[in-house]
Amino acid sequence: MDSGPARREIVIPGELLGGRNVKPGRGTFAEREEVFSSLLGIRTERYGRVGVIRLSGRYMPYPDDLVIGIITDRGPSHWLVNIKAPYPAALHPAETPWRIDFGDTGRYLEIGDTIIANVLTVDEIKHIELTMQDMDSRRLTGGQLVDISPSKVARLIGARGSMIAMLMDFTRCRLLVGQNGRAWIDGELKDMAVVSRAVEMIEERAHMMGLTESVRAFLETEYGMRAGPRPR
Amino acid sequence: MTMEDVDHIEKKMKLIDENGLRLDGRKPEDMRPIRMEVGVLKRADGSAYIEWGGNKVLAAVYGPREAHPRHLQDPTKALVQCRYNMAPFSVTERKRPGPDRRSVEISKVISEAFDSVVFSEQFPRASVDIFIEILQADAGTRCAGLTAASIALADAGIPMRDLVASCAVGKIDGVVCLDLRKEEDNYGDADMPVAMIPRTGEVLLLQMDGHLTLDEFDKAFGMVKDAIGGIYEMQKEALRKRYAVTAEEFSDQPEQAPPERQAPPERQAPPEMPPEDMEGPQ
Numbered sequence: 001m002d003s004g005p006a007r008r009e010i011v012i013p014g015e016l017l018g019g020r021n022v023k024p025g026r027g028t029f030a031e032r033e034e035v036f037s038s039l040l041g042i043r044t045e046r047y048g049r050v051g052v053i054r055l056s057g058r059y060m061p062y063p064d065d066l067v068i069g070i071i072t073d074r075g076p077s078h079w080l081v082n083i084k085a086p087y088p089a090a091l092h093p094a095e096t097p098w099r100i101d102f103g104d105t106g107r108y109l110e111i112g113d114t115i116i117a118n119v120l121t122v123d124e125i126k127h128i129e130l131t132m133q134d135m136d137s138r139r140l141t142g143g144q145l146v147d148i149s150p151s152k153v154a155r156l157i158g159a160r161g162s163m164i165a166m167l168m169d170f171t172r173c174r175l176l177v178g179q180n181g182r183a184w185i186d187g188e189l190k191d192m193a194v195v196s197r198a199v200e201m202i203e204e205r206a207h208m209m210g211l212t213e214s215v216r217a218f219l220e221t222e223y224g225m226r227a228g229p230r231p232r
Numbered sequence: 233m234t235m236e237d238v239d240h241i242e243k244k245m246k247l248i249d250e251n252g253l254r255l256d257g258r259k260p261e262d263m264r265p266i267r268m269e270v271g272v273l274k275r276a277d278g279s280a281y282i283e284w285g286g287n288k289v290l291a292a293v294y295g296p297r298e299a300h301p302r303h304l305q306d307p308t309k310a311l312v313q314c315r316y317n318m319a320p321f322s323v324t325e326r327k328r329p330g331p332d333r334r335s336v337e338i339s340k341v342i343s344e345a346f347d348s349v350v351f352s353e354q355f356p357r358a359s360v361d362i363f364i365e366i367l368q369a370d371a372g373t374r375c376a377g378l379t380a381a382s383i384a385l386a387d388a389g390i391p392m393r394d395l396v397a398s399c400a401v402g403k404i405d406g407v408v409c410l411d412l413r414k415e416e417d418n419y420g421d422a423d424m425p426v427a428m429i430p431r432t433g434e435v436l437l438l439q440m441d442g443h444l445t446l447d448e449f450d451k452a453f454g455m456v457k458d459a460i461g462g463i464y465e466m467q468k469e470a471l472r473k474r475y476a477v478t479a480e481e482f483s484d485q486p487e488q489a490p491p492e493r494q495a496p497p498e499r500q501a502p503p504e505m506p507p508e509d510m511e512g513p514q
Contacts, residue, residue: 010471010472010475010476012386012395012468012471012472013386013391013392013393013394013395014392014393014394014395014429014430014431027391029351029391029393031393036393036394036431038351038391038392038393039386039389039391039392040386040387040389040471040475041389054389055389055475056277056278056387056388056389056475057277057278057388057389057390058277058295058296058297058388058389086295086296086297086298086355086358087298087357087358088298125307125356125357126355126356126357126358151389
């Protein structure tokens with residue numbers, strides 16, 4: 001185990017992470033010059049700052065996160081977007097790629113539309129703003145949405161995108177994963193069903209060893225040894 | 233044969249035998265067997281199930297989520313709301329479903345206990361909802377509920393100062409005993425549920441029915457404090473067991489939580505998308 005990546009230990013709320021020699025990072029708190037974990041997660045340490053990566057819980061937005069949102073409300077000069085956070089996120093016309101007149105928001109995005117956006121800001125009272133200025137941001141049409149818990153998004157993407165690439169290679173679907181635990185799939189109906197079953201599998205078995213292999217085995221039973229160009 | 237009136241059955245019951253053992257053969261300082269499991273419900277954000285002697289308790293946590301009704305929202309912090317509910321089949325005589333005086337009280341004291349450990353300032357305007365369902369009751373359900381809800385909160389990823397552990401202590405036949413069961417609670421002299429932050433020893437909940445002298449109280453409190461330490465270890469064990477393998481595999485994954493921003497932020501590169509997909513009316 002020495003050569004591999006350092007095994008990381010699980011910490012539990014209230015667990016001591018270090019004394020005076022470390023600084024409290026994300027997911028921790030300091031009390032009487034000692035640092036404790038406030039979350040259930042994995043301990044990390046860098047530059048003398050200890051932090052905890054969550055292993056569970058709702059999506060909490062951070063600036064620059066890529067999210068898939070659903071429009072839940074619309075005003076004359078803003079939209080409210082559900083991004084699976086505890087709070088709705090606001091999207092303003094200035095942050096869209098379009099030039100929108102006052103009161104004309106409905107022509108561009110209606111309630112129920114799905115968008116790809118980035119988190120622009122999250123302030124201390126948790127007002128969330130989104131931006132669609134990014135190249136990849138757009139309204140999604142067609143396809144399906146599947147949910148996965150936000151802490152398992154990393155498993156769905158895989159190391160350097162390996163899992164997502166494998167899913168796309170086999171199913172020839174287009175696949176987009178938001179950090180907020182929503183994935184968008186577009187392709188043939190049959191293929192989309194396979195992807196959503198694979199996502200379910202990842203959700204259930206995220207904690208198991210050899211996840212990639214079991215997903216590959218599942219895809220091979222569905223398609224045989226199929227490898228082709230990625231969908232265009 | 234005529235029907236017999238049961239009122240003549242004596243209310244007194246011998247709870248401690250000549251060897252100093254209790255009805256189920258426990259010594260005064262013994263607890264009932266406890267088994268806990270984390271993450272038993274799929275739809276809730278966090279959940280836990282506990283079997284504590286004859287108690288069977290399910291706890292589920294939702295949130296943080298927007299608090300409803302809106303006028304209850306606190307712009308500075310999250311609400312911690314708890315609902316303690318007994319299933320109609322949890323007791324021998326069918327319990328009329330719905331909140332009653334007792335469960336409203338228990339819900340209140342449990343919410344307040346958790347309110348002081350959850351970092352509620354991190355989630356303004358939101359609420360953290362805890363649901364405790366008693367499937368089978370055998371005295372000490374609020375302690376079992378608190379203990380289960382605490383690990384369910386951790387499972388839901390709610391930031392907390394510490395886990396909360398809880399246990400009851402009481403007096404039966406004049407002897408201070410830990411963790412009373414139903415008969416001991418019904419026919420005993422006193423019952424005192426206690427919830428604590430094990431790390432600091434802060435008391436989050438302490439109720440008592442019946443009477444204890446000051447000496448008895450001190451003894452009882454000492455006993456329950458030790459017991460809570462043991463329960464805390466079981467809680468940690470249950471959480472570790474649930475997440476052990478997750479962490480094992482996590483180490484060969486790229487860090488998913490955005491690291492503190494030293495370098496320009498790295499975004500997860502979305503898979504290449506065809507530009508002709510640019511939607512939206514022109």
